Structure formats: structure tokens, C-alpha cells
Amino acid sequence: MLEIGEDGRTWLLSGPASSYALRLGEDDALLHLHWGPRIALADAEALAAGPGPEYWAFEATLDGHEEYPVEGGPRFVRPALSVRTDERRGTEWSFETYEADGDELRLRFSDSGLGITLHYRMRAGTDVVERWVTLANEGPALEVLRADSAAWTLPHRDGWRLSQLHGRWAAESRLVRSELTYGEKIIGSRRGHTSHQHLPWVALDADGSATEERGEVYGCALAWSGTWRIAVAQLPDARVQITGGVGYDDSGLLRLEPGESFVTPVFAGLWSDGGFGGASRAWHAYQHAYVIPDADEHRPVLYNSWEATEFDISEEQQGALARRAAAMGVELFVVDDGWFGARTSDRAGLGDWTPNPDRFPAGLKPLADEVHALGMQFGIWVEPEMVNPDSELYRAHPDWVQFQPGRKRTELRNQLVLNLAREDVQEYLWEQLDTLLSSAPIDYVKWDFNRCFTDAGWPGEDYPQRLWVDHVHALYRLLDRLRAAHPGVAFESCSGGGGRIDLGIMARTDQVWTSDNTDPLDRLAIQHGFSQVHPARAMAAWVTDSPNNQLNGRASSLRFRFVSSMAGVLGVGGDLTRWSDEELAEARTWVELYKEIRPVVQGGDLHRLRAPEGGLSAVQYSRDGEIVVLAWLQAQHYGEPVAPVRLRGLDPAATYECLETGEVHRGAVLLHHGLRTGLRGDLDAAVFRLRRM
Numbered sequence: 001m002l003e004i005g006e007d008g009r010t011w012l013l014s015g016p017a018s019s020y021a022l023r024l025g026e027d028d029a030l031l032h033l034h035w036g037p038r039i040a041l042a043d044a045e046a047l048a049a050g051p052g053p054e055y056w057a058f059e060a061t062l063d064g065h066e067e068y069p070v071e072g073g074p075r076f077v078r079p080a081l082s083v084r085t086d087e088r089r090g091t092e093w094s095f096e097t098y099e100a101d102g103d104e105l106r107l108r109f110s111d112s113g114l115g116i117t118l119h120y121r122m123r124a125g126t127d128v129v130e131r132w133v134t135l136a137n138e139g140p141a142l143e144v145l146r147a148d149s150a151a152w153t154l155p156h157r158d159g160w161r162l163s164q165l166h167g168r169w170a171a172e173s174r175l176v177r178s179e180l181t182y183g184e185k186i187i188g189s190r191r192g193h194t195s196h197q198h199l200p201w202v203a204l205d206a207d208g209s210a211t212e213e214r215g216e217v218y219g220c221a222l223a224w225s226g227t228w229r230i231a232v233a234q235l236p237d238a239r240v241q242i243t244g245g246v247g248y249d250d251s252g253l254l255r256l257e258p259g260e261s262f263v264t265p266v267f268a269g270l271w272s273d274g275g276f277g278g279a280s281r282a283w284h285a286y287q288h289a290y291v292i293p294d295a296d297e298h299r300p301v302l303y304n305s306w307e308a309t310e311f312d313i314s315e316e317q318q319g320a321l322a323r324r325a326a327a328m329g330v331e332l333f334v335v336d337d338g339w340f341g342a343r344t345s346d347r348a349g350l351g352d353w354t355p356n357p358d359r360f361p362a363g364l365k366p367l368a369d370e371v372h373a374l375g376m377q378f379g380i381w382v383e384p385e386m387v388n389p390d391s392e393l394y395r396a397h398p399d400w401v402q403f404q405p406g407r408k409r410t411e412l413r414n415q416l417v418l419n420l421a422r423e424d425v426q427e428y429l430w431e432q433l434d435t436l437l438s439s440a441p442i443d444y445v446k447w448d449f450n451r452c453f454t455d456a457g458w459p460g461e462d463y464p465q466r467l468w469v470d471h472v473h474a475l476y477r478l479l480d481r482l483r484a485a486h487p488g489v490a491f492e493s494c495s496g497g498g499g500r501i502d503l504g505i506m507a508r509t510d511q512v513w514t515s516d517n518t519d520p521l522d523r524l525a526i527q528h529g530f531s532q533v534h535p536a537r538a539m540a541a542w543v544t545d546s547p548n549n550q551l552n553g554r555a556s557s558l559r560f561r562f563v564s565s566m567a568g569v570l571g572v573g574g575d576l577t578r579w580s581d582e583e584l585a586e587a588r589t590w591v592e593l594y595k596e597i598r599p600v601v602q603g604g605d606l607h608r609l610r611a612p613e614g615g616l617s618a619v620q621y622s623r624d625g626e627i628v629v630l631a632w633l634q635a636q637h638y639g640e641p642v643a644p645v646r647l648r649g650l651d652p653a654a655t656y657e658c659l660e661t662g663e664v665h666r667g668a669v670l671l672h673h674g675l676r677t678g679l680r681g682d683l684d685a686a687v688f689r690l691r692r693m
């Protein structure tokens with residue numbers, strides 16, 4: 001809901017639990033008033049009429065109070081907007097007008113022909129505020145050095161704690177919390193993709209006071225899949241401002257010729273007083289309603305061949321895996337890397353998106369038909385943004401890659417990055433992928449990205465830096481175009497595991513590959529971090545072989561592996577030709593169980609009951625009186641009994657029947673005393689289904 005003050009200079013956006021207010025002050029300064037619990041317009045106006053920012057020698061009165069600090073004038077904070085023309089640098093804006101368009105508020109400013117529109121939208125039914133900026137240039141050509149999507153301001157508190165999700169390959173999305181101190185904390189990516197190192201999300205709670213279920217939490221998440229930066233600044237007066245947007249350095253993003261415009265991605269903000277768990281549930285609900293395509297459709301159980309066969313694949317061998325997968329109850333069979341061009345190792349073939357004639361003599365259709373005849377959907381792997389120098393594509397177009405003239409072309413995983421900012425490259429990829437998707441009944445595409453940008457040059461182009469931004473826009477357009485032309489095809493975002501997970505890519509893909517780490521124990525921590533912001537409905541998780549042959553050699557039971565993967569979109573990725581009949585039969589019962597609990601896991605509310613750092617961890621999903629609890633024990637010590645897990649969000653006055661044990665539990669008892677799991681030993685796990693009676 002959007003309310004506007006009588007003088008047309010105060011604006012209030014409200015969701016079910018929270019409000020966001022701002023005010024146009026003197027000299028057209030746009031001042032932040034409120035972000036927090038729901039307030040009335042009169043409260044916002046009282047805040048506006050209250051004492052303004054105080055003067056303090058050697059400080060800028062506006063710092064920490066503005067909605068979008070531009071470069072120039074009496075400001076010392078990091079500017080959200082920095083532009084320059086041949087003649088001048090910085091911005092001195094004048095307010096033009098505002099527009100209220102449904103839930104969206106647009107505030108228009110201008111400076112010498114540059115139109116700057118700040119957009120605000122509180123999505124109906126959520127407490128998520130989406131903010132973004134449009135720059136429309138009607139003046140002389142200008143360079144945009146920095147254009148953040150928003151600056152978020154937190155209220156005065158004694159101190160703040162920062163939560164972030166950091167990692168590296170095979171160790172993504174790990175949650176870390178630390179006290180915020182004076183100065184700036186910067187996270188981001190200079191790699192051309194979202195990165196394994198940081199997810200574009202932060203959360204802040206005052207004085208470290210929030211718990212999983214209680215307390216105020218502020219969160220911000222950026223919808224961008226390229227290079228990005230989020231800066232969390234604690235200013236000299238202890239105020240905290242969070243800016244975020246495209247690009248890591250401020251060395252130039254793009255040039256706007258007269259008549260050109262640039263729209264930043266959304267930087268979304270959320271206030272919740274339900275603790276970290278409440279904030280996560282609010283983020284999940286927002287993504288279900290407004291980000292993830294067709295989020296109310298459940299994702300199928302998939303089989304992926306990568307860990308089983310890597311590059312050594314053939315039609316017959318994939319068929320054998322498919323028959324075993326189908327017998328297990330798998331619903332979607334995905335052939336990973338190695339089916340195309342000369343791709344028999346990671347040294348060749350990327351760029352040539354036609355089936356390898358030795359491996360698939362009649363193309364992909366015979367295998368796709370066989371998979372369909374087995375009752376499954378058929379999917380394939382691609383990595384369209386890349387090329388191996390040993391490929392037909394590179395031999396024909398060596399200038400289609402990113403490179404710096406006169407410098408070595410850095411190969412990582414033996415591959416180079418295609419310059420997607422070029423229209424000929426965009427058109428080539430569209431034709432290749434459109435043809436591929438039309439050549440066989442393909443239902444699913446796993447879209448990978450396996451190396452960072454290093455030599456982001458574009459010889460012959462006047463303003464080569466723009467390829468960083470243009471690459472992401474071209475990727476988005478390509479995905480949008482393919483989705484429109486092939487509406488039945490689902491897409492998975494993968495980047496060597498979880499290197500491209502953000503709200504931008506999630507708006508165009510149906511699920512994401514969470515990590516190449518399929519060790520079921522490590523996965524619990526990775527999934528714990530992922531769930532802080534993204535929902536189980538998008539989190540792909542495979543059961544692979546034991547001992548884990550990719551990473552650490554750890555042995556674990558099928559039970560432990562399945563229960564770990566059942567916390568998200570279940571997949572299987574082991575070498576099924578080596579699984580015994582008993583293992584295959586057991587796996588079938590787990591897949592059956594998953595299908596039963598899937599509506600609750602993929603569509604329900606998540607409560608993280610116990611974090612994975614202790615010996616015992618557990619999550620709970622609830623939907624319409626159906627409860628699913630997944631619990632894992634890493635190691636039992638001294639023979640001590642394992643603590644019961646306390647459930648959340650139940651009706652204390654109701655009773656719940658456990659389908660596993662047949663026991664009837666009182667809600668109040670489950671909430672206060674907990675559910676006994678019976679877990680023991682090392683790497684034990686269990687699933688409990690409870691139904692409200």
C-alpha cells in the first residue's frame with residue numbers, strides 16, 4: 001500500500017507488518033524517514049516534522065540521511081550515483097515530479113538533461129521493498145561510473161551484527177555473523193558472475209539481539225548475476241547505510257549517449273521482527289510469489305549423470321542409467337557434460353552445440369525418446385557463454401571471446417569467455433540453442449558457467465567496460481527468449497555448483513544447482529546458508545555415491561544421503577550401475593517418501609530447528625496442518641541420549657499424529673519439550689511426518 005502526504009512530499013509504503021517512509025526536504029534532498037514496523041502516515045509526517053539531521057563540525061549533515069546519496073556537494077559517504085561528462089562530474093539534481101502507479105512509487109529528478117528516477121515498490125502481501133533506478137540521458141553523452149540500485153538506512157541502535165553468506169567452490173553459502181564496526185564492510189564479485197565467494201545478500205540485527213525465531217532483522221538482496229558490490233557502512237555517528245548495485249569498482253560501468261537509458265537491477269530490502277527464521281520465510285514467500293517462475297508447480301525428482309560418468313558418455317550407457325533411474329521413481333533424466341562437439345574432456349568442444357556423432361550418431365532424439373518411453377522427462381547440460389580454443393566455433397571466430405589486445409588469453413578450465421555483449425555472438429547462441437531445443441524433445445536445460453572473467457577486453461569497441469553489464473543483460477535476454485520460444489522447457493542455473501545464485505537469475509530459471517559438493521554432511525551447512533534467503537523449492541540436491549568420490553571420501557548411509565537431499569529438490573547423481581539391488585530398492589522407497597512430502601518441502605514454511613554446527617541438526621516444513629521434520633545427527637558422544645528437537649509454528653492446542661510412529665503428540669508438548677528422534681551413532685538421519693488431527 002502506498003500513501004502520500006497532503007503536500008505531496010512525504011511517501012509511505014506499507015506491507016502486512018512493515019512500513020517504509022521518505023520525504024523530500026529542503027533543496028530537493030530526499031531524506032529517509034522510517035524502515036521498520038508498520039506506522040501510519042501521521043507517524044511519518046511527525047518524523048518529517050521532527051528535528052532534522054544535526055550539524056557536527058567536519059561532518060556532512062546529509063550523510064546517513066539520504067535515500068540516494070549522489071556524488072558532489074557536502075557529502076562524504078560513498079556515492080550511490082557517480083557520473084561525468086566531458087565538462088563536469090557529479091550530480092546536482094532538482095526534483096521534477098512523482099508518480100504513483102499501483103504499488104510503485106516513482107520519484108523523478110533531473111540534472112542537465114539526465115533524468116534520474118528512483119523506483120520503490122512494496123510487493124503486495126509481502127514486506128519486501130523493491131528499489132531500483134532509471135537513468136535516462138537527454139543531455140550530452142555521459143559516463144556512468146557507479147549507479148547503485150539503492151541506499152538503505154537503518155535506525156539508530158547501539159550496534160549492529162552483520163550476517164553474510166560466503167564461500168568458495170564446493171563450499172558455497174556458508175553463514176557467518178560478525179559485529180559491524182566503524183567503516184565499511186564490502187562484499188561482492190569482480191568475476192563476471194555472482195560468484196561462489198559471496199551471495200548478494202546481507203542481514204543486520206541490532207546489538208546481535210535476534211535469534212532464529214525472535215527479533216528485528218533487516219535484509220537486502222540484489223537481483224544481479226554479474227559483477228556486483230554491497231557496501232555496509234557504519235558512519236561516524238553510528239548510522240548504518242547499505243548501498244548495492246552493479247559493478248565492483250567505481251571505474252566506469254557504461255556510457256549513455258543522448259537518448260539512451262540504463263535501468264539498474266532491483267535491490268530488495270526486507271524488515272522482519274520474526275528473527276532470522278521469520279526473515280527467511282518472508283524472503284521465501286516473496287520469491288514464491290514474485291521471482292521464481294511457476295513456483296507453485298513442484299519440481300520433479302531428477303537424475304544427473306555427471307558424477308557417474310563425467311566426460312566418458314555414450315547413448316547406450318546413458319540409456320542403462322536411465323532405465324535404473326526410472327525404476328527408482330526418478331521423473332527427469334539429465335545428461336550432463338560430454339554429449340556435444342568434440343567434448344570428450346574439458347579440453348575441447350565448448351561452443352559446438354551439436355551432438356557428438358560418435359556418441360549420439362542419430363542425435364539426441366533416440367535417447368530422449370527412450371527416456372520419455374520410460375516415463376521421465378529428458379534434460380541436457382549446456383555452457384553457452386564459453387568456448388574451448390579447441391572447437392569449431394573458436395577456429396571460425398577467435399575474435400568472439402573477451403580478450404585484451406596484445407595480451408595472453410587466459411584459459412581457465414581450458415576455456416575462454418565469449419563476449420556476449422556482441423550482437424553476432426548473441427545471435428549465434430540463440431540459433432544454436434533454439435535449434436538444439438527444437439531437435440529433440442528436451443524438457444530441461446542445465447545452464448552452466450565454469451570460469452570467471454579475467455581478460456574482459458573488447459578490441460575495437462570505444463567503451464569496452466560495458467561488456468561487464470552487457471554480458472548479463474544478453475544472458476537474461478537469451479534466457480527470456482528461449483523460455484518464450486520453448487515454454488515447456490525448464491532451466492537450472494549452475495556455475496560450477498553455486499556460483500550464480502541471486503534473485504536476477506532466479507527470476508529466469510526454475511531451480512539452481514546449489515554446490516558441486518554432494519557430501520551429505522557438508523551439504524547441511526551449505527543448505528543452511530542457502531535457506532537464509534532462498535527457498536527449498538529452488539535448491540537442487542543430489543544423492544551421490546558413498547564414499548564421496550568427488551571430494552572427501554566420506555562414507556555415509558543411503559538414509560543419511562537421502563534425508564540430506566530431501567531438504568530441497570531431490571535428485572540422484574550416483575553411478576546407479578554400481579548400486580546393488582538392495583540399494584536400488586531402498587532408494588526407491590526414499591524417492592516415494594520424497595514425493596509424498598514434496599508439497600510440504602517445496603511449498604511449505606521452513607523452520608530451521610537446529611543449526612548444523614552442533615551434532616544434531618533439524619529443519620521443519622509446514623503446510624496446511626502437514627508437518628515434515630528432517631533431522632540429522634553428525635556424531636553421538638559418550639552414549640548420551642540425543643536431545644529432542646522442539647518444533648515451531650504449531651498450534652499448542654492441537655494434536656498431531658506422527659505417521660512414522662503412529663504416536664499422537666500434543667502441540668504444546670512438541671513446541672516446548674520437543675520430538676524424540678531416536679537418532680544414534682554417526683551420520684544418522686530421520687524423516688517425520690506429522691498431521692494435525
Ligand code: DGJ
Nearest residue numbers: 306336337494496497516
Ligand atoms: C560444473 C557443474 O557444477 C557440474 O555439476 C557439472 O555439470 C560440470 N560442470 C560439467 O562440466
